[in-house]
Amino acid sequence: MLANKILNFINGEFVATDKWFENRTPTTNAVIGQVAEAGKAEVDAAVAAARAALQGPWGSMPLPGRVELLEALVAEINNRFEEFLEAECADTGKPRSLAAHIDIPRGAANFKVFADMVKNVPTEFFETPTPDGRTAINYGYRRPVGVIGVICPWNLPLLLMTWKVGPALACGNTVVVKPSEETPRTAVLLGEVMNKVGIPKGVYNVVHGFGPDSAGEFLTTHPHVDAITFTGETRTGEIISKAAAIGSRPVSLEMGGKNAAIIFADADFDAAIEGTLRSCFVNCGQVCLGTERVYVERPIFEKFVAALKAGAEQMKIGVPEDKETGMGPLISKEHQAKVLSYYQLAVEEGATVVTGGGVPDMPGELKDGCWIQPTIWTGLPETARVIKEEIFGPCCHIAPFDTEEEVLQKANDNQYGLATAIWTRDVSRAHRVAQRMEVGLAWVNSWFLRDLRTPFGGSKQSGIGREGGVHSLEFYTELKNVCIKL
Numbered sequence: 001m002l003a004n005k006i007l008n009f010i011n012g013e014f015v016a017t018d019k020w021f022e023n024r025t026p027t028t029n030a031v032i033g034q035v036a037e038a039g040k041a042e043v044d045a046a047v048a049a050a051r052a053a054l055q056g057p058w059g060s061m062p063l064p065g066r067v068e069l070l071e072a073l074v075a076e077i078n079n080r081f082e083e084f085l086e087a088e089c090a091d092t093g094k095p096r097s098l099a100a101h102i103d104i105p106r107g108a109a110n111f112k113v114f115a116d117m118v119k120n121v122p123t124e125f126f127e128t129p130t131p132d133g134r135t136a137i138n139y140g141y142r143r144p145v146g147v148i149g150v151i152c153p154w155n156l157p158l159l160l161m162t163w164k165v166g167p168a169l170a171c172g173n174t175v176v177v178k179p180s181e182e183t184p185r186t187a188v189l190l191g192e193v194m195n196k197v198g199i200p201k202g203v204y205n206v207v208h209g210f211g212p213d214s215a216g217e218f219l220t221t222h223p224h225v226d227a228i229t230f231t232g233e234t235r236t237g238e239i240i241s242k243a244a245a246i247g248s249r250p251v252s253l254e255m256g257g258k259n260a261a262i263i264f265a266d267a268d269f270d271a272a273i274e275g276t277l278r279s280c281f282v283n284c285g286q287v288c289l290g291t292e293r294v295y296v297e298r299p300i301f302e303k304f305v306a307a308l309k310a311g312a313e314q315m316k317i318g319v320p321e322d323k324e325t326g327m328g329p330l331i332s333k334e335h336q337a338k339v340l341s342y343y344q345l346a347v348e349e350g351a352t353v354v355t356g357g358g359v360p361d362m363p364g365e366l367k368d369g370c371w372i373q374p375t376i377w378t379g380l381p382e383t384a385r386v387i388k389e390e391i392f393g394p395c396c397h398i399a400p401f402d403t404e405e406e407v408l409q410k411a412n413d414n415q416y417g418l419a420t421a422i423w424t425r426d427v428s429r430a431h432r433v434a435q436r437m438e439v440g441l442a443w444v445n446s447w448f449l450r451d452l453r454t455p456f457g458g459s460k461q462s463g464i465g466r467e468g469g470v471h472s473l474e475f476y477t478e479l480k481n482v483c484i485k486l
Ligand code: NAD
Pocket: 151, 152, 153, 154, 155, 160, 178, 179, 180, 181, 209, 210, 211, 212, 215, 216, 217, 220, 231, 232, 233, 234, 236, 237, 239, 240, 254, 255, 256, 257, 287, 288, 390, 392, 418, 458, 462, 463
C-alpha cells in the first residue's frame, strides 16, 4: 500500500511539518500523496543528528560491523522488493519491468558493492631513508569525511541515491539526503529499512523539499555539512558548487549530457539498432547517459533511419503494470512542456520529423498523464539548439557522416562530455575513437553496461570528479599520510 503522507526521516524518526506539497503520479497526473516539506529547522535537526551519529556507535564501529549492517540492508531491501518497486513506479511512471530489472536491484547492489570494496582496498606504504642513516615508514590512512549532503534527481531515484549513500556509509560517513521533490518515496522507505536492520540513529536522514529557499539550499549551504555530492542539471550543479566553495568543502557533481552515438558502416547493424533504441528511448529518454545525437556513416544512413523509425513506432507506450509497456510517461507536466517545446523548436529550426513529435492519444484517465511520443529528426544543421542542448526526453537527431575525423569533430563539439556509444567491428578504430571522444564514459558495441568497480563521471560541463569502485574512496574519505621515524 502506498503511503499518502510522505515524511522526513530525521534521527531515526519520521517527521511531519506544517508545510506540505503534492506528490503526483505521471501516468495520470493525479495527486497520490502529500509530502512534508523540511524547513530550516528540520534541515538543522537532520544535520545535527548526522553529526552526533559520527560520535556515537557508528563512529566507533569497526569496519566488519559496518559491513555486516550494510549486508543486512541489502537483504532487507530485497525482502521488501515489491514495496520499493511499487513506490518507484508510482513516483516515476516507469515500466515495472524496467524498475524490477534496474532501479531496485541496482539500488540494493550499491550497498553490497561498496561494502565489498572497503573491505578489500589497501592503502599505500613507502619506506623512506632519513639523512641520519635510519628509516621512516609512511602509510596512508583513510578516515570518513563526516556529514555528507546528498542531492538527488528524479530519473533513477533509488539507484542514483544509493550510488552515493552506499559508498558514503561504507566509508563510515553519515548522510543527509534531499531526494528530488518529484520522487520522494523510496528514500523514505529506505529509512524504514535502516531502522529495521539497526543502522544507528542519525546515520541516514532524509529531508524533503525543493531547491532555492527550500531543503536543497538549506542543506547545501549548511556550515556543518562537510561535503556535498550532487546529481542533476548542470545549472543546478553550478549553484551547488558555489555553495560548497563557502567553507572550502569538497563537491562531487554528476550533471547533464548531450551524448552522441556513432555508428560506422561495418557495425553489427541489428545490434546497433537495438542498442540505439535503448539508449534513446529507455526510461522515456530520461537517462543522463542516453543518446540524443546519432551520427551514422553515409552508406547505411537511410537504412539506419528506417530501422530506428520502425523500432520507435513499435514501442508500446503504457502504464507500469502492463508487461508489454516499453515506454512510460515523462516525470511531470512541467517536464512534458519542456520536451514539447524542443519538439516545436526542432520544426522551427528546419528538422524533418521522421516519427513522433507530439503527445500520443491515451485513453480514459491516462489522458491527463505526462505522455510523449518517441521522436526522431533528421536534417538539422549542427548549430541547431536541438543538437546542442540537453532535452532529456525520448528523442534523437540522426545525421550522416563520411569520415572518422569529421564525426569526431561533430561529436566532440558540445559543452557536455558525459558518455558515448560507438558501434563498429574494427577494433583499432574502436580504441582510436573511444580514446579521442571527450567524455567520461565510452561504450563500444554496447550501452549502459556498468561494472560498479569502474570510474563513473562526466568531463567538460557534465561533471567534476569520478565515483565508482576505489574512485568513490577519493571523495568519501579523507586520506592522511602517517610518517613514523624508526
Ligand atoms: P535538477 O538539477 O533540477 O534537480 C536535482 C536536485 O537538485 C533536486 O533534488 C532538486 O530539488 C535539487 N536542487 C535544485 N535547485 C537546487 C539548489 N539551488 N540548491 C540545492 N539543491 C537544488 O535535476 P533533475 O531535473 O532532477 O534531473 C535531471 C538532470 O539530471 C538532467 O540534466 C540529467 O542529465 C542529470 N543527471 C545526471 C546524471 C549523471 O550521472 N551525470 C545522472 C542522472 C541525471
